Amino acid sequence: MPLESALPRIDDRNYDSLIAEVRTRIARYTPEWTPVWTDVNDNDPGITLAQVFAWLAEMLAYRMNLVPELNYIKFLQLIGIELHAAEPAQAEVTFPVQSGFAEPYVIVPERTQLTAEAPDGGPPITFETDRALIAVRAQLAALLVYDGYAYTSVTANNEDAVQGFQPFGPMANSGSALLLGFDDPAPFPALELNLGVSTLPDSSAPAAFQCGLPDAPGFASATVRWEFWNGSDWQRLSLLKDETRAFTRSGHIFVKTPNKSLQPVVIAPESRSLCWIRARIERSQYERPPKLLTIRTNTIAVQQAETVRDEVLGGSNGRRDQVFRLANAPVLRDTLRLEIDEGSGPEIWTRVDDFFGSGPADLHYMLNRTTGEIRFGDGVNGNIPIANPDNPEGNIVAREYRFGGGKQGNVSAGTIKTLTTSVDGIDSNAVGNLLPADSGRDEETLDEAKKRAPHAIRSRYRAVTAEDFELLATEASSIKRAKALPLYHPDFPGVKVPGVVTVIVVPEGDGPAPTPSEGTLRSVCAYLDQRRLLTTELYVVKPTYQRVQIRAEIVAGDNADLGEVQQQIEQSLLDYFHPLKGGEDGLGWPFGGTIYYSRVTQRCFTIPGVASVTTLVIVLDGEEIPPCTDVTINQAGLLYATEHQIDVSYRFES
DSSP, X not given: OOOOOOOOOSOOOOHHHHHXXXXXXXXXXXXXXXXXXXXXXXXXXXXXXXXHHHHHXXXXXHHHHHHHHHHHHHHHHHTTOOOOOOBOOEEEEEOOBOTTOSSXXXXXXXXXXXXXXXXXXXXXXXXXXXXXXXXXXXXXXEEEEEOSSOEEEOHHHHHHOSSOBOTTTTTOOTTOEEEEEEEOSSOOOOSEEEEEEEXXXXXXXXXXXXXXXXXXXXXXXXXXXXXXXXXXXXXXXXXXXXXXXXXXXXXXXXXXXXXXXXXXXXXXXXXXXXXEEEEEEEEEOOSSOOOEEEEEESEEEEESOEEEEEEEEEOOOSOTTOEEEOSSOSBOTTOOEEEEESSSSEEEEEEOSOSTTOOTTOOEEEEETTTTEEEEOOSSSSOOOOOOTTSTTXXXXXXXXXXXXOGGGOOOTTOEEEEOSXXXXXXXXXXXXXXXXXXXXXXXXXXXXXXXXXXXXXXXXOBOSHHHHHHHHHHHSSEEEEEEEEEEOTTSTTSEEEEEEEEEEEEOOXXXXXXXXXXXXXXXXXXXXXXXXXXXXXXXXXXXXXXXXEEEEEEEOTTSOHHHHXXXXXXXXXXXXXXXXXXXXXXXXXXXXXXXXXXXXHHHHTSTTEEEEEEEEEEETTEEOOTTOOBOOOTTOEEEOSOOEEEEEEOOOO
């Protein structure tokens, strides 16, 4: 976005306020004239002089207000610093099929729209599916885990999606299997079965994402074979794609089911006759057994966006540096398909970041995602669209683009549930997102761009120093804070490994302990990988949180409200230990920052009405720390707090 802002004012006084201030200071600064200078109206010569100087002072203040900020903005524009556009939130939404629907499956089209209620009570937030989904009528009625010796039902754990379960048991040896039972009155059809897998957040593996070359392949820690029961034996299923790398990370698994070959059977402890498919380990080399939060059918990724098609932007006049504007913004990255008809049929033009590398014949344009502004070249750097006499007012068309984004899209679980695109056969009352949406980010503010500018000039978008990695990580996705640890390898803590850099990222969020999703970690990894040195071994990891709780007894003043004092102290401490807005500067608790007992006590005294602090105890991860003791946390760790025990009372003297 262009760097535009309401300029800050160094001095906000105007002519009237200056005159009023002078009149009030006459008695203070000219006491010898007070007995005789009683006329402070406009007809007095002294007031006339004050009015002249007030007018001059107002002009000087006006120019002072303009110069520093305007110069800074123009300098940022000169070096190419622009505000980062808003980014859309993402979530996984389930589309159950009506049990009485006539067909065995329903196709949910790509760009199917849903809405969620805005947290601030504003207009509904629109989400769209990223791809088409084949939703099956057969319900996933049972999940069984076979650990090599016995079958165990994990159906309840899968439906609750709270405690999670181990899909291959605690050992995950070769021969262990996860069985999925489907219930439907009709034979199971031949289709592409989409299984959405979510790993347990606190045990998701890998804990660190290694950023390799863009074409570096990834290999699973086990060989998993998918099979189905045909009535007499287990037969092999075609595995189309496994994004989970054998259940070690969240993603989707796509298998091809045969036509009417799945035969129902009873497998104890399940008492119903179901159609079964299973994932069986042929070769196990898991570093640790996988643990899943849930497996869902009929689930697809959605994005906070709306699609616009065939929007006419106008007609070219053949001049240089033409500018057109889309009707909707912010525009999602790499979604605009722009076509221009110069008389010989529509041609697709390509978006570029700038025209420095564009020749006079290159069909290039620049897009400002925040404003939706489209700019064309001058005939030297970038081609000029030719006017079309057959269509003078409409030869430039945005054939398709998507817009949306912002922090408001990070809605809670179960809120993306209103289906606005009609899809026959989908149970609209049961549609919803099991997990909260994440990755939504507001547009960058001018103050944030000003802080980023010096680092951007120094790094030149190349990650060399630790500060470079931290800056670029915040640009990659919805990351609010980042900490780079040189010589730190996640698999060898405490050992300095040459050439290794580990980046800890904290996303933007309202919760007490914001944690990046696996998709966010991969996005940061891909972004940094293109900018690191070739010899740098790079890892991107989630933050390590430690829970802190304060237990204190407070004595309030006689005129204080006990409930109000308690509430203000608790909120102040919650903010103080917050990873994004905590610390002494309000910019987030410092990575690895020590908890100083005196500063916590002082924090309580900042609340009006506090007379004294009788006792104060710091509890870290459930362990009480001796009084008057500073607390050291893990290296590059962060703190979070959910509640504090504050007891406020009046002083009663006998």
